[in-house]
Amino acid sequence: MEMEKDNSLRITVIGFTTLVIAMGIGRFVFTPILPLMQNENLLTVSEGGWIASVHFLGYWIGATVASRLPLAPKLVLKVSLVIIGLTTLLMGLTDLISLWLILRFLAGALSAFCLVMVGGFYIEYLARHGQVAMQGVVFSGVGGGIALSGLAALVIMQSGIGSSQSWIIFGAVILIAAAFLFLLIGEEIPGKKTTKSAELTAEKTPLNWRNIIAYGATGVGYVIPATYLPVMARTVINDPLIFGWSWPIFGGAAFVSTILAARLQRHFSNATIWRISQLVLGAGLLLPLISGHIGMILLSGLCVGGTFMIITMMGMKEAHRLAPASDALRHIAAMTAAFAAGQMFGPLIAGLLYQVNSTFTLSLVLTSAVLFGTAFLVRK
Template sequence: MRQARDGPGAALAMAVGLAGLASAMGVGRFAFTPMLPLMQAAGLLDLPQGAWLAAINYLGYLVGALICAFFPPPPLQAARWGLAAVALLTLAMGLPLGFAAWLLLRFGAGVASACVLVGVSAWALTTLASLGRSNLAGVVFAGVGTGIAAAGLVGLAAGTAGLAPAPTWLLLGSASALVAVAVWWALPARSQAGARGADVPSPIGSAGWRLVVCYGLFGFGYIVPATFLPAQARELVPDPALFGWVWPAFGLAAALSTLLASALFREAPPRRLWAVSQGVMAAGLLAAALWPSLAGLLVCAVCVGGTFMVMTMAAMQEARRLAGAGAPRLIAAMTAAFAAGQLIGPFTVKWFGSGSGDALRQPQLLAAACLLASAAALWPGETDPAPRAATPG
């Protein structure tokens, strides 16, 4: 009887987690990436303005992470209201409001995305742990790559068909609204899963702060390709039917990576898995910087897209191993550092100039160096196997 009840509970946690993260991250955070070349082609933005819109979204993500760290909302409320906000703010991007209003909208979408990430992760992962199904966490985190791939395919279709940016934004917002309604209906009225974890102080010692710093370097390392790969591809190959495939490839690699990592590297210590993944990501950035071609950018897309969610999953496992029941606050601190690191990324593009080629090559080299330094810092230390089943809460 218990097994019959557990099945639907695990299925619901996976479905809500996958759909919620797909909307919050694939649209609320990263839909702007495939939309940037479309808005450039329509004469609505140049690259420095695109960097500002990206940066303000990352600033909102930082603010949302800090809110979750110091004033943690109940996970179910954070998931419901955050997804509703992502939908409304994305729909508003399709209105003729102008650059100043877009800044406010992207900031709000960043705040909402952070709240959804914390809320959905806290509820879904703790629910799976309480059912003894922590091995299914890869399905939840595959939602990020699924959302990125879906948003990328929408951008590809819009660019190929010559669709204007405004109706494309409205299409993305409508999809997020459907997810928000479905998740609002599917979530239980109340749940103890993840409800108390944020109230437990996290003993962040030197090992914990090392995770915080390394996670911040990870945020900087991946955000340049995560924001500007399609724009860089457009400079090399103007045909949207070709450059538009870079972002869907990125998302597909991200979606498959967590599933494969959960199946193939279940026994690997999370810290080592995180460090190796950062080395692979650095190799992808070097490929884009030193081999400026569509093939080089596809290599970068696969290397970065295929590792960044594995690194996120491994980092959360390591935080849970170090802090136990206090992991939510350590994860919130790591998320804030990640947001601060990624906030710097778009500004490096502005500092190095406005041309896509030279403006992106130097930040890519700098990001690769930061990732390698972080990997070196992560490699020593605790190497205990990742826990097979995390303790609820």
């Protein structure tokens, strides 16, 4: 029993650290660096939207193929983390937008591999051993990485370090952290052993399209503030000591939210927590429209950051609940692909609309409506 508990702790640390590296930093670090790139006249808001959308295109493709990769899960995880670190570092060694598009595309695809592997194996292991609270800790890694990268970007902005050096620093941090993480990973990612014949005859259950559509809507809804929140804050106050806090607050809310959500599961179903979170997310998008005050923008960051990872966690837990273990990875990949498809179009549309009228108002209203409308698709 003690050995099993120790193994659950190790699994939790691996899952948490993987999401810090791959998602919180590797995937989202573009957001706090974007204002620096704008200040250096390297990118416009519209071009930033294109880079974000290409990154999410990579994430979508990664999500669609992750469950069908003919490689050992442990190898997929290790290779993915190394490539995420290298592509992040290389962002600082060029100023060509064409190369930035390729590098962010690769980082997106590999971050999806990591999320699907963690959601399909580590989370499943913790569920089998009754470690619900540990699942919340694993998913808090995304918010933890966002908060850390946001705080680091805040220090960088104050110290006068440019965007190129920032990319190099973050890439080096990912590679160093990945090297330490590899020491913790055992012989194989935990999971129920299946034979080749069992895999071929594994029961395939119908995909839950209501949940998939609602999950995809979250991708549309959260991605505008997740891409442009520091930019929105900077339009109100140009002092990095103030607007720079928008991203750490976003990440801090995401970090705490999944841990608290694990406690709520004692009293509420996955679907109920998911639905309420999606409604709060939709309301959070409208807050900057009520008032352009920096406080309202930061409160919006709390609402969005405090809900999108809860929805991610509840969605994956529902996939494990509704599908047999042999088929859960396919359901998780389908939901992740829907999420990625939603977030592909969000930054691109928001960036184009911003280019036309220099405001995010219309894109925020539209995405909020989508979130409100699809929240009630989630089945109890």
